[in-house]
Amino acid sequence: MASSTGKLCGPCEARYKTTTAVSWCTDCDDGLCSQCLEDHKFNKASKKRQTIPVSQYVEIESVSSLIKLECKEHDQRLTFYCLDHYVTACVLCVPEKHKQCTRLKPIDELARHAKTSTELFDVERGIKELNNTVDELTNHRQRNIDTIKDQQKNHFKGN
Template sequence: MAKLDQSCDICMNLHVTKSASVWCSECEEAICEDCEPRHRIQKATKNHKTILIEDYQELPESITKITLECEDHNQKLDFYCSIHSEPCCARCVSEKHKYCRELKPLPEVVDGVKSSAAFSELQDRVNDMSQAIGQMIQDKTHNKSNLEVKKKTLIAEVERIRKAFNSHMDTKQGELLSKIGETKEREGEGDIIDSLLSKLSKFQAKVDEIADAVMKTKQYASNFQTFMGVNKWTREIGNQEKEIIAFQSDKSMANVDLQIKISPILKKFEKDVSEFGKIMKIEVNYSPRMKLVLRKDKQGQGLLAPSSKTK
């Protein structure tokens, strides 16, 4: 993103607009190329250090907002109170810090801060924190990638088991249908039973015919006719009895039945299908999370170490 063109503050006071080339942190002003030589030789500013305006614009906003002017009294901050950890102007000292014994000149306090142990430690802690977070991001990214691969593997495994189960059941279904087909073929698709029914129907018709003749003879025939009829029908009914007894003894008269024997395991599965979930289930395991160890607490440890407890 392009930086905004900074105007020279000195020229702006003269109602002239010029692009600034440097920034003076002590004056807190942007200075153009024309004004910069005067700023460099004037008694009040000759010891001020300037930086390129491009470098100043690289500073974060939280830093550029920090000024040498007291927000409460609009005066220059000249002192620093170590007790309250805050810079002070002359009025701040007289109003809020007159009993503080840790007041020091602000230039003395900030001198050499960039090469101080505190600044160096801050840099180290920031770098360590950045590395730790980077390692966490790398670890979780790797975990996410592995998890996606594992999901696909588990889905494929479940699919394989399902297909194997379906294939086995399809085979068993085929075997059962084949057995049923063999039974139908052996029974002539019901022709044998139909033939038996036809013969039995003829026996029934013959016996019914004799029964009807006997009844009508009893009602209307003479005794002589009845006597002769009884002899005739007794022989006929005897023949029918012999045929029925012989027919009943034939193996083809045995009733045919079909049954399926189901394993107790499958019966249990059919009765309580929820049990199937216990045969195969997905487990989600959590490894110990990585614990961040701050530089001040490290004492020779690595920055990241497994935590002894997980939540």
């Protein structure tokens, strides 16, 4: 039976069982119950894959559905990012379209450093500055509204 998250264990579903998922494998894009999670952790093919609590996955599901994981052309997992063309690529795209590219990086490597990159800090600082500007504009606008109301009261008092 599904919990409030509504996510079922993918391997159990394939066996025609309905077991609630407690974890989500971001590589398999599948839910895992506690037993299948244990198996997943010890299986040679999947032990290095990242899993997150299913409740956390549910929170980001709408965003993650917007992110393409597979190449439209080759139905292969997107594993590279070309810094020359600013596009993702699968293992078949690389020899076809990116043979001459000098700045082709594995997505996993780029993602590992993303949280500490200077670009991320610049974006965060920019967002904070924008937030401060919006707050200042909101306060200024409210002061203008208050001033106009006061002027309006004074105008009608004088007439």
